[in-house]
Structures are given as C-alpha cells and as structure tokens.
Amino acid sequence: MARIIVVTSGKGGVGKTTTSAAIAMGLAKRGHKTAVIDFDVGLRNLDLIMGCERRVVYDFVNVINGEATLNQALIRDKNCNQLYILPASQTRDKDALSQEGVGRILDELKKDFKYIVCDSPAGIERGAFLAMYYADDAFIVTNPEVSSVRDSDRMLGILSSKSRRAEHNEEPIKEYLLLTRYSPERVKLGEMLSVDDVQEILSLHLLGVIPESKSVLNASNSGTPVILDEKSDAGQAYADVIARYLGEDRPHRFIDEKKGLFGKLFGSK
Amino acid sequence: MLELTQFLTSLTQRMPTDSQHSNYHPPALEFKSTTFSVPVLVLANNDIVIIEHQLQEKIQLAPEFFKHSPVVIDLQELNKQDLNIEISELVNMLRSLDFLPIGIRGATTQQLKKALELAIPAHTGQNQAPLTTDNTKPQPVKPTPVAEPSPSTASTTLIAQPIRSGQRIYAHGDLIVLAQVSAGAEILAEGNIHVYGSLRGRALAGVQGNIEARIFCSDLQAELISIAGTYKISEDLTETVRNRPVQICLQNNTLTIKDL
Numbered sequence: 312m313a314r315i316i317v318v319t320s321g322k323g324g325v326g327k328t329t330t331s332a333a334i335a336m337g338l339a340k341r342g343h344k345t346a347v348i349d350f351d352v353g354l355r356n357l358d359l360i361m362g363c364e365r366r367v368v369y370d371f372v373n374v375i376n377g378e379a380t381l382n383q384a385l386i387r388d389k390n391c392n393q394l395y396i397l398p399a400s401q402t403r404d405k406d407a408l409s410q411e412g413v414g415r416i417l418d419e420l421k422k423d424f425k426y427i428v429c430d431s432p433a434g435i436e437r438g439a440f441l442a443m444y445y446a447d448d449a450f451i452v453t454n455p456e457v458s459s460v461r462d463s464d465r466m467l468g469i470l471s472s473k474s475r476r477a478e479h480n481e482e483p484i485k486e487y488l489l490l491t492r493y494s495p496e497r498v499k500l501g502e503m504l505s506v507d508d509v510q511e512i513l514s515l516h517l518l519g520v521i522p523e524s525k526s527v528l529n530a531s532n533s534g535t536p537v538i539l540d541e542k543s544d545a546g547q548a549y550a551d552v553i554a555r556y557l558g559e560d561r562p563h564r565f566i567d568e569k570k571g572l573f574g575k576l577f578g579s580k
Numbered sequence: 581m582l583e584l585t586q587f588l589t590s591l592t593q594r595m596p597t598d599s600q601h602s603n604y605h606p607p608a609l610e611f612k613s614t615t616f617s618v619p620v621l622v623l624a625n626n627d628i629v630i631i632e633h634q635l636q637e638k639i640q641l642a643p644e645f646f647k648h649s650p651v652v653i654d655l656q657e658l659n660k661q662d663l664n665i666e667i668s669e670l671v672n673m674l675r676s677l678d679f680l681p682i683g684i685r686g687a688t689t690q691q692l693k694k695a696l697e698l699a700i701p702a703h704t705g706q707n708q709a710p711l712t713t714d715n716t717k718p719q720p721v722k723p724t725p726v727a728e729p730s731p732s733t734a735s736t737t738l739i740a741q742p743i744r745s746g747q748r749i750y751a752h753g754d755l756i757v758l759a760q761v762s763a764g765a766e767i768l769a770e771g772n773i774h775v776y777g778s779l780r781g782r783a784l785a786g787v788q789g790n791i792e793a794r795i796f797c798s799d800l801q802a803e804l805i806s807i808a809g810t811y812k813i814s815e816d817l818t819e820t821v822r823n824r825p826v827q828i829c830l831q832n833n834t835l836t837i838k839d840l
C-alpha cells in the first residue's frame with residue numbers, strides 16, 4: 312500500500328525542501344519506488360535541490376489541468392532510477408491547485424509508487440493545506456527556536472483537524488518530528504533550544520536530529536540531495552531518519568557536542 | 581446547543597446505492613457528515629404568551645444575533661412536569677419572531693407527530709421525555725430564563741489528543757483534556773475544565789456565566805485563565821503558582837489560585 316508523506320513546518324526556511332529531497336532519495340535508494348512532488352507553486356525549488364531544473368518540461372499544474380499526462384511531467388532522477396520528481400509550476404500561483412485535482416493525481420501515483428513525498432510550501436494557506444490534506448504520514452520539520460516550534464505546533468493542529476483522515480474520522484496522520492539545523496554547541500551556550508525543550512512543547516515521536524552542516528548548503532548548490540553525501544554528518548543523520556521511519560532501531564547521533572581533539576584524546580566532557 | 585452529526589449520518593446511511601448505469605456522469609452531489617452548533621430552546625413553561633414575551637426581551641438584547649436563527653425546540657423539561665404545549669402555536673410564534681425552528685427533541689409521540697406535520701424533524705439521541713404520568717401538578721411553573729440550556733443536559737467532553745496552537749475547543753459541559761494544551765490554543769467550557777498535561781494556552785471556564793465553574797490543571801503555564809469572564813493573564817501569575825498543579829476558582833469576584 313502506497314503511503315503519502317507530507318514534509319511540512321508552517322515556518323519558512325527550516326529545511327523542508329532539503330528534507331523532502333533527502334528522504335525521497337533515501338527511500339528510493341532503499342529500493343522503494345518514490346515520487347516527490349513540489350507543492351510550492353510559484354516558488355519552485357525542489358528541482359534545483361534535486362538537480363533536475365534543466366529537464367523540466369511539464370509541471371504539476373499542467374497535469375492537474377490535463378495539459379500533460381503524469382508520465383510526461385515526472386522526471387526520473389539521474390542518480391537513482393527508483394526516484395521521480397514532479398516539479399511545481401513557476402509561472403502560476405497556489406490557486407492553480409485544486410483539491411480534487413491534487414487528489415486525482417495522488418490517486419494515480421499511488422497505483423505505481425510505494426512512497427509519495429509532498430514538499431509543502433511555508434505558511435498554512437492553500438499550498439500547505441493541499442500538501443498535507445491527503446497525507447498518511449507527516450514529517451514536521453522544526454528548527455530549535457521558539458517561533459519555529461510554535462509554527463510546527465500550529466501545523467500539527469491543522470493536521471489533526473483539517474486533513475482528509477480527520478474529516479473522515481479515520482486513523483489520524485502519523486506525525487514525526489525532524490529537528491533540523493541543530494547545533495549542540497549553541498544549545499550548550501543557551502542560544503538554542505535543546506531536543507528536550509522542543510519535545511516538551513511538541514511531544515512528538517522524534518525521527519531524527521539533523522545537525523547544522525556546511526554539507527547541506529554544498530549539496531543544495533550542487534543539486535544533489537545531501538543524503539548522497541555519505542561522509543557528511545547531515546547525510547548520515549538523514550540516512551538514520553530513513554532507517555527509523557522504515558522501522559529499524561538506530562540510536563540518535565548528533566545530539567551531543569562533537570568532541571574536539573583534546574576531548575577525544577583525554578575523554579573529557 | 582446541539583450536535584447535528586447523528587442526524588446527518590443517519591441521513592447518509594439511508595441513501596440508495598444503485599449507481600451502475602451505462603453512461604457515466606461525475607458525481608453531482610455528495611452527502612457529508614458535519615457537526616453544527618445550533619441553539620436549543622429549552623422550555624420550562626408551557627404558556628405561549630409568557631414564552632413569547634421573554635423571547636422578545638432576549639431578542640431586544642441582540643436583534644441581529646437572533647434574526648433568522650435556526651433553533652431546536654427542547655420539550656424535555658416540560659414533559660418531565662407533564663406540561664403539554666400546542667406545537668403548531670409554538671412554531672408559528674417562533675416563526676413570527678423570525679426564528680427558524682429546525683427540529684424538536686424531548687417531545688412525546690403526539691408532539692412529534694404534530695411537529696412532523698409542520699415539517700420539523702425529530703432529533704433522537706437525546707433521552708426522550710418519559711411518557712408516564714408523574715404526580716407533578718399540571719400548572720405553570722415559575723418563569724425561569726428561557727433560552728438557557730439546563731445544566732443537566734450538558735455532558736462532559738473528553739479529549740485525549742494534544743490541543744495544538746490555533747485550535748479552539750468548546751465544551752457545553754465540563755471539559756477534560758488528558759494531554760497538553762499548547763500556547764496559542766484556546767479551550768472554553770460552560771462548566772469546569774480539567775487539564776492533565778501542561779496548560780500553556782488559554783483556558784476559559786464557565787463561559788456562559790457559571791461562577792461556580794473551576795479550572796484544574798496539573799501544570800499551570802497558561803497565557804490566560806478565566807472563570808465566568810473574570811480573567812488573569814500570564815503576567816499576573818506569580819511564580820508561586822506557575823508550573824504547579826493548581827485549581828482556580830472565583831471567590832468574591834476574584835480569581836483565586838490554590839495548590840492542589
């Protein structure tokens with residue numbers, strides 16, 4: 312049975328698209344046929360992060376309007392043949408998405424794909440609403456700071472009251488927390504909320520902590536999802552996220568401060 | 581107020597399901613189950629003139645609010661006391677005051693029949709009035725306020741999920757929340773409020789004026805607490821009560837916070 316995953320946050324700039332690209336690639340690399348959809352109509356970015364911006368012909372809105380078939384619009388990833396990207400339209404706005412149209416396309420994708428990752432735009436308006444409406448699982452991307460945490464809390468409220476599952480009194484959307492741009496050093500200095508602080512407010516199942524990392528920016532600039540950078544801490548953290556999502560038990564890394572050279576030598580804290 | 585879910589659900593179940601016809605049309609309609617809040621007119625007196633008079637007084641307080649307002653007639657109290665009322669007179673009077681009666685409950689079989697003749701459906705799910713005759717005397721009782729729901733009909737609302745920022749919960753009776761109430765969330769109850777997780781949002785008990793209502797919580801971090809309109813904001817909470825299990829009640833028109 313196909314599962315629809317929404318990657319959402321409420322707040323902008325927290326790492327939704329980076330996360331969508333990483334988890335879609337991670338699932339595909341594990342052999343699951345995966346599609347990733349950019350719901351940010353008018354401000355499309357996913358194609359850049361996935362490195363397929365030069366191969367976009369048709370987009371999500373074209374398919375909704377019946378101007379292209381799904382197969383024409385889906386772009387096969389060049390790194391992994393199990394991964395397909397459905398880009399957003401850059402010349403339209405969110406009103407071009409209809410609830411019925413989105414539902415129709417997701418239904419069509421469900422026949423062929425194991426996982427469908429919906430990259431939500433920021434905010435709680437139409438684009439974000441439609442990205443989460445049909446979801447089975449939600450990855451809540453949160454930065455360790457108060458405004459991001461509150462926006463995530465708001466989004467969780469919307470998931471539990473406005474989604475299709477909520478409207479039909481079905482089993483609620485499974486919600487997972489992904490704490491991104493985490494810096495143990497700054498947590499120690501009191502400049503950032505700790506994992507426990509965030510958990511106290513959101514009380515969600517923690518799927519992973521992604522450390523603040525230069526590798527994320529490098530990956531975005533080069534158009535390769537950071538999960539493919541297996542040497543980087545962020546790439547490894549996303550690989551752990553995928554493993555945990557698929558039911559494997561992995562201890563959390565990257566929550567504690569990195570030990571410096573002296574720390575490593577002398578085993579001090 | 582009355583929940584209409586049941587009514588709509590039963591309607592959906594009665595839909596026929598033959599859709600296998602040769603030429604396909606996309607569905608032009610769909611039945612959905614929704615919950616509405618509708619004012620319930622609980623009658624405590626069977627004198628149409630008195631009812632009309634008191635209703636007019638209510639309308640004068642908020643003419644726009646009541647104009648074309650749907651209303652469900654509740655005869656449970658009347659029938660408990662074995663007081664009959666002429667349904668057609670009542671409905672005509674309500675319509676003349678610009679109310680739109682959309683249902684009846686707590687009625688006797690006879691009353692239901694008359695209501696149906698006037699195209700007013702019955703609402704089940706609430707306990708029907710007993711048809712047995714009690715020993716109560718059939719005379720007009722003391723004129724009590726009309727449009728106020730009696731506390732005995734209000735039930736307890738239980739919520740086990742966290743109430744997130746931006747969510748708003750309204751309970752017609754008591755409200756029990758087993759999880760946290762996030763900052764930016766709002767919970768309101770006509771009765772008492774119990775919160776067994778952290779209370780970080782706004783909690784308003786006794787919102788219809790019940791000064792006996794109380795708020796109980798296991799961890800007070802609220803943005804605002806209120807009982808029957810008397811409130812305190814987060815800034816007014818002293819450190820001695822913050823992050824502690826407390827109960828909040830009204831004493832001499834002052835919000836009092838006590839350790840639990």
